[in-house]
Amino acid sequence: MSLRPTLETRRATPTLEGAGVKLHRAFGFQDPSELDPFLLFDDFRNDHPDDFVKGFPWHPHRGIETITYVLEGAVEHGDSLGNTGTLGAGDVQWMTAGSGIMHQEMPTGNTGGQMHGFQLWGNLPAAQKMCAPRYQDVTAADIxxxxxxxxxxxxxxxxxxxxxxxxxxxxxxxxxxxxxxxxxxxxxxxxxxxxxxxxxxxxxxxxxxxxxxxxxxxxxxxxxxxxxxxxxxxxxxxxxxxxxxxxxxxxxxxxxxxxxxxxxxxxxxxPVAWHGPIVMNTRAELMQAFQDLKNGTFIKPVH
Known part of the structure; x- marks a missing residue:
């Protein structure tokens, strides 16, 4: 057996996302090869509802998977496919955006007003970038x-x-x-x-x-x-x-x-071509995704 060396130890940094949610980012929007296949990791933890209730209104994703794990409070979600639901304490949602999805995530605090959860972005290989979107909602009891x-x-x-x-x-x-x-x-x-x-x-x-x-x-x-x-x-x-x-x-x-x-x-x-919530392999594919958003063809028919 061989012990893995510690390459780096660093603190997550405060940042704003969505409609003004205060969170801490451990990594993301830098070198995508650093932790390949993972692209981004956020820790959204707050004791003050004003810092998170505006949430993450409607936004697109393509070419990635998002993994949301809730420890305290809840996250209500909805998407362009008509899916809706609520993640409670201990629940996990694994969303494969694939060819494209529009969704929103709106956190709410527990009875004491606290909210805590994590979101991890995983990349998709080229062969699966345009797969049909899907969700896996897992309750705490099933873990x-x-x-x-x-x-x-x-x-x-x-x-x-x-x-x-x-x-x-x-x-x-x-x-x-x-x-x-x-x-x-x-x-x-x-x-x-x-x-x-x-x-x-x-x-x-x-x-x-x-x-x-x-x-x-x-x-x-x-x-x-x-x-x-x-x-x-x-x-x-x-x-x-x-x-x-x-x-x-x-x-x-x-x-x-x-x-x-x-x-x-x-x-x-x-190769990674990345801008905001969309991650593709080439700049041409990335530009096509934003053109699809502009002309209303971002959401692909589900067969």
């Missing part, structure tokens, strides 16, 4: 949760892990999407297919991720007696960790435990 003897808890949203398979299927990048909690002081190793690009996103607590550059036999340079770590050395809330190649990721939880998303997928390795 397997595995609890290990040491208290580690993993929700398997998609892919296979520890003998359980997530309910979302048929995704182009064959991703693994895990919601992981590791209790205070526990060190845990997670297997990841060597050929996948991988990242972790910490959103609660803190911990230290092992680096392959540590001396032989040492998993965590900052480890000390009693499995306690200097809090300054930990990756904490709203931190992205980008991994290199290998087949294992090791983390040691800090004094309050750590919760993070562990996401990996097979790289597509194709």
């Amino acid at each position: 397997p949760v595995i609890t290990d003897d040491d208290g580690t808890r993993v929700k398997v949203i998609t892919g296979e892990f520890w003998g359980k398979r997530g309910p979302v299927d048929g995704i182009a990048a064959d991703p693994q999407y895990l919601d992981v909690f590791v209790p205070a002081g526990v060190k845990k190793t997670f297997r990841i297919d060597t050929y996948r690009r991988a990242f972790a996103y910490v959103f609660d607590g803190a911990g230290a991720f092992a680096d392959a550059s540590a001396p032989s036999g040492v998993l965590l340079e900052k480890e000390v007696a009693g499995q306690e770590l200097n809090i300054r050395d930990l990756s904490g809330d709203r931190t992205l960790i980008r991994f290199g190649t290998g087949d294992e990721v090791t983390v040691q939880a800090g004094p309050h435990g750590i919760r993070f998303l562990l996401i990996s997928g097979a790289p597509i390795e194709e």
Whole structure:
């Protein structure tokens, strides 16, 4: 087994999206090869309804998949195909935009006014850019949760892990999407297919991720007696960790435990032409998409 090196650790940055939703962006609209097949990751978390209730009104997508995972509050959605619904706490929606869709996403807070969720964009390969749009709405009750003897808890949203398979299927990048909690002081190793690009996103607590550059036999340079770590050395809330190649990721939880998303997928390795919510392979295809929007032929007939 080989430990994946930590290529980069960075904080998500505040930004505005939609009609003025305040969120934090971990990556997106930069180098699309960095985490291929993933293009963008947003953490939309707020305690003040004024910062999110205007939501994400009608907008187009083509050539990508959007993955929305709600932790607190709800997201009401509707689209140009007539689909409507509400994602509640713990629910997931995996939307394959394919040839094109218009949709809106309107968040609402819980009883205390809090809203928290994530949205990940996955690229589609050229052969599937113009496939028919589809949705997979998954309720929290349908997502397997595995609890290990040491208290580690993993929700398997998609892919296979520890003998359980997530309910979302048929995704182009064959991703693994895990919601992981590791209790205070526990060190845990997670297997990841060597050929996948991988990242972790910490959103609660803190911990230290092992680096392959540590001396032989040492998993965590900052480890000390009693499995306690200097809090300054930990990756904490709203931190992205980008991994290199290998087949294992090791983390040691800090004094309050750590919760993070562990996401990996097979790289597509194709040219990317990207503007806003539309991602194609060539500039000509991108210009055609916007011409389709202008002349009313963006939404293709579903056969």
